[in-house]
Amino acid sequence: xxxxxxxxxxxxxxxxxxxxxxxxxxxxxxxxxxxxxxxxxxxxxxxxxxxxxxxxxxxxxxxxxxxxxxxxxxxxxxxxxxxxxxxxxxxxxxxxxxxxxxxxxxxxxxxxxxxxxxxxxxxxxxxxxxxxxxxxxxxxxxxxxxxxxxxxxxxxxxxxxxxxxxxxxxxxxxxxxxxxxxxxxxxxxxxxxxxxxxxxxxxxxxxxxxxxxxxxxxxxxxxxxxxxxxxxxxxxxxxxxxxxxxxxxxxxxxxxxxxxxxxxxxxxxxxxxxxxxxxxxxxxxxxxxxxxxxxxxxxxxxxxxxxxxxxxxxxxxxxxxxxxxxxxxxxxxxxxxxxx
Ligand code: UD1
Numbered sequence: 001x002x003x004x005x006x007x008x009x010x011x012x013x014x015x016x017x018x019x020x021x022x023x024x025x026x027x028x029x030x031x032x033x034x035x036x037x038x039x040x041x042x043x044x045x046x047x048x049x050x051x052x053x054x055x056x057x058x059x060x061x062x063x064x065x066x067x068x069x070x071x072x073x074x075x076x077x078x079x080x081x082x083x084x085x086x087x088x089x090x091x092x093x094x095x096x097x098x099x100x101x102x103x104x105x106x107x108x109x110x111x112x113x114x115x116x117x118x119x120x121x122x123x124x125x126x127x128x129x130x131x132x133x134x135x136x137x138x139x140x141x142x143x144x145x146x147x148x149x150x151x152x153x154x155x156x157x158x159x160x161x162x163x164x165x166x167x168x169x170x171x172x173x174x175x176x177x178x179x180x181x182x183x184x185x186x187x188x189x190x191x192x193x194x195x196x197x198x199x200x201x202x203x204x205x206x207x208x209x210x211x212x213x214x215x216x217x218x219x220x221x222x223x224x225x226x227x228x229x230x231x232x233x234x235x236x237x238x239x240x241x242x243x244x245x246x247x248x249x250x251x252x253x254x255x256x257x258x259x260x261x262x263x264x265x266x267x268x269x270x271x272x273x274x275x276x277x278x279x280x281x282x283x284x285x286x287x288x289x290x291x292x293x294x295x296x297x298x299x300x301x302x303x304x305x306x307x308x309x310x311x312x313x314x315x316x317x318x319x320x321x322x323x324x325x326x327x328x329x330x331x332x333x334x335x336x337x338x339x340x
Pocket of ligand 1: 088089126127128151179180181199200201202204216217218219220229230231232268291292293294298
């Protein structure tokens with residue numbers, strides 16, 4: 001409330017929804033984004049929806065000078081750090097790109113925050129840090145062990161945050177481990193707009209529903225789950241955005257991890273059926289082989305976030321798909337191109 005919050009990666013999917021929630025709560029928002037996997041159109045849409053103005057800086061956080069200038073220009077009081085590369089498959093092919101981009105940007109951000117006396121940070125981590133989980137639902141104390149370069153960048157950034165917080169008591173850092181964010185703002189004016197062929201299930205299903213793709217490949221039908229397909233803890237992006245505001249309002253002393261999920265799961269087939277019901281479209285699918293690195297089931301234990309952040313994700317899978325479908329049907333090709 002009435003704070004100036006830096007949102008790195010704020011033009012992206014989760015960042016834009018969080019920027020909107022911050023503006024609705026009365027905060028001022030500075031977005032820093034290099035626009036490699038996002039659109040300025042999302043910022044324009046958030047401004048239209050809220051009637052507020054966003055300060056936008058096209059910044060590459062891997063550039064120390066640009067990062068310094070950002071903090072020299074804006075009176076930032078806290079940061080939410082979303083910016084980063086996030087495609088698992090690409091991270092396997094180009095690991096150094098992922099390590100350079102995700103780690104260097106975070107180190108520059110932390111150094112310039114400290115140099116400008118800003119010590120409040122919310123970091124966009126991922127349930128991917130747990131790898132193949134030992135216990136379900138997964139508590140924050142479970143063992144970590146990401147299985148790809150992308151996931152390792154998330155865990156390394158968490159380690160960096162734990163180390164800086166241990167070295168300087170002024171830091172207050174929340175590491176938010178998201179489960180599977182889906183859905184869109186209820187206006188249908190902002191949503192997820194992946195480049196190229198979607199890697200993730202819900203954007204792919206939506207593109208089949210809208211007629212951009214012929215059929216879904218279901219990666220594996222022989223998992224040990226209720227129908228043989230993978231089970232995930234899908235969380236509505238609006239609930240997730242609210243989780244960031246709750247984290248800012250309840251920052252820990254030092255550094256602390258929080259799972260952001262619902263605690264209940266849906267299989268690939270459950271998602272397909274729910275998407276058919278809300279869209280009124282048939283979603284043809286074919287069961288194919290498992291995707292390398294996938295696990296049977298991922299489920300959050302969100303108790304710590306429920307208790308300490310006073311936050312709960314309660315939107316249903318039907319609400320998630322209804323809102324995802326509204327966005328997809330209003331914007332079948334995603335955002336218009338920035339240069340159009
Ligand atoms: C994936 C990433 C994870 C990342 C998250 C971001 C992998 C292995 N994991 O999680 O690191 O943090 O996205 O949201 O990529 N599925 C299909 N067909 C498809 C796409 C997906 O059957 O075309 C299935 C998957 O096998 C899985 C479920 O749908 O069972 C969800 O997949 P996805 O949306 O890609 O998320 P995750 O794999 O859980």
